[in-house]
Amino acid sequence: MSVPLDQIPAPHDASSTTLVDQLVQWGRRRIEERVFRPGMRMPSIRKLALDKGVSRFTVVEAYERLVAQGYLDSRRGSGFYVRERLAAPMPGERRLAAVAAETTAPASSTLDVVWLLRNMLQTSMRPEKSPGHGFLPNRWLDGELITGALRTLGRQSGAQMLGIGTPLGFLPLRQQLQTKLEEREVGVSPEQIVLVSGITQAIDLIARIYVQPGDAVIVGDPAWFQMFGRFASQGARLLGMPYTPEGPDLDALETLVQTWRPKMLVINSVLQNPTGTSLTAAQAFRILRLAEEYDFIVVEDDVYGDLCPPGYPATRLASLDQLKRVIYLGSFSKTLAANLRVGFVACAPAVANAITDQKMLVGMTSPELNERVLYKILTEGHYRRHVERLRARLDGVRDKTARMLEKTGLRLFQSPGAGMFMWADTGVDSDGLAAAGHEAGFLLTPGSLFSPHQAPTTWMRFNIANCGDPALSAFLCRYLDGAARRAS
Incomplete structure (x- = not known):
């Protein structure tokens, strides 16, 4: 999408800056925001002039x-790249780069999670612009x-x-x-x-307690990106x-645990982010057997559990293990409010x-006011119906979103029957697609x-609730x- 230069914010009155000045400011801001990331080729001179x-x-x-x-x-x-x-790396970036270099998996020099976090937390886009x-x-x-x-709390002492x-x-x-x-x-x-104050703090506390420099930690590939930097910062x-x-x-997985003897495995058992897959009973049993045989901890992140309808074919590891080796995590950020x-x-x-x-050493106690608010919500009888409505709304857009993505030429990883995400193969470098989307007004x-x-x-995650534009x-x-x- 063409972005006229008169829409590019400038630190001074646009009348006092040249077109070159404005274009330089635009390029610097896009690079600093990590829209254009290290190693990426900038738009060609001809294309940018037209745009x-x-x-x-x-x-x-x-x-x-x-x-x-x-x-x-x-x-x-x-061209130009x-x-x-060397400015302001995210905590854990350099260490992650060093760790990645020691493995056979391809790696880039930085973990650029900050690009997405900044845009997610600061964007003023409508949800339809934020797939x-x-x-x-x-x-x-x-x-x-x-x-x-x-x-209700306000009426109490x-x-x-x-x-x-x-x-x-x-x-x-x-x-x-x-x-x-x-x-x-x-x-x-x-x-x-x-x-705790959300899944993020739970992961932080677990990493501090159990992970030492050099320990192997198995995560999904793909998986929730924010935990990568936290484990990397522990070495x-x-x-x-x-x-x-x-x-x-x-x-x-079995090859990994035989080779590396990991300290832990971190996994979404239900409606995995971003693939939308869930564990079967047979898969869950096999994971627990490997954990027992090779003596590693299993951290089960069930943040999407309430979006899973009753009777859906999914098995929780904690229900089989009964918390002998499994550490089970839950949250309400996806169903109530992100800032609760x-x-x-x-x-x-x-x-x-x-x-x-460890929680007391890091931050004393968690905010009891938030916990009292959640307690009221869970005990006043409305939360269950609220979650049912969310699942129904997701059901109402899932097939429509799948058809839209496939019509544009994307290939779905699988067709999940529940949850909020779809993992799709775009057929092109998804970094470049995301950068172009940012220019066009989409996150x-x-x-x-x-x-x-x-x-x-070439893969990309889509939130099906935000694909209606x-x-x-x-x-x-x-x-x-x-x-x-x-x-x-």
Whole structure:
């Protein structure tokens, strides 16, 4: 999509800057935002001149200035490329690069998760413009559930809100979660449940306790990208377990554990992000057998569990293992509100003690006000119906989204019957597609972010709740048609 230069924000009045100045500012901002990433080829002089409505001389002059300022490299006969810069790496990036270099998997020099996080957390795009976003649109959620709980708490004595909380977390909520887990056939006492500020903190605490420099940690390839940097910052050797349309490749997993003797495996057992696959009972048993034989911990992330309808063919590892070797994680960020930040860890008593101790060292207690709000929501009887409505809405857009993606030429990894994500092969470098999408006003998630070594890929994740804009289909068709013409 063409972006006129008069729409490019400038630090001064546009009347006081030249077209070259504005184009330089545009290029610098895109590079600093990691839309154009190290090693990527910049748009050709001809294409950028057409897109911006300026002369080729203006583009050449702007590119040369970016070279002089250290943002680009000029390669004779090839074009201009984004230069690797040393500024402000994300925590764990350099260590991850070193770990990746020691493995046989392809790797890039940085883990550029910051690109997606910045855009997810700062974007003002409508949900329809954010098919790469990891949450359901606000209009699908029920803010009254939260405000109603807050009003109820507001009528109670303020004195109970003044304490620092307890190390394990708000006891009535842990008792309610005990009931919830029993419904999932996981037997647990309240003392085995530790409340945390979301899955991210749970992963952080587990990494601090169990992972030492050089330890092997197996993660999905693809999988949830944010945990990669956390384990890498502990000095872990990240190993990617590939996925098939039927779920994790367990033959590959067995080879990995035989070769590397890992400290742990981290896995979504239900509605895996991003593939949408779920474990069968046979797969779950085999994973637990390997964990027992090779003595590694299994961290089961069930953040999407409430989006899984009753009777759906999915097996939770914790229900088979009963928390002997499995550490089970849950959260409500996907179904209630992303900023409620209440998650939980269910595990063996000794593990709960270790996590609680680490939690206090890192941040004392978790916010009890949030935990009281969640407790009210879960006990007032409306949450179950709310989740049923979410599942119904996802069911209502799933086939439509699949048809749209396939019509544009994408190939689906598999057709999930539940959940919010689809993993699709675009047939082109998804980094370039995501960069072009950003220019066109869409937040897209390149598949390389889901690789533990940020390996280039043609795959991309789509949030089916955010794919309703007809302009998305038009953009994908236009970009892919152009890519096909350039290839020929």
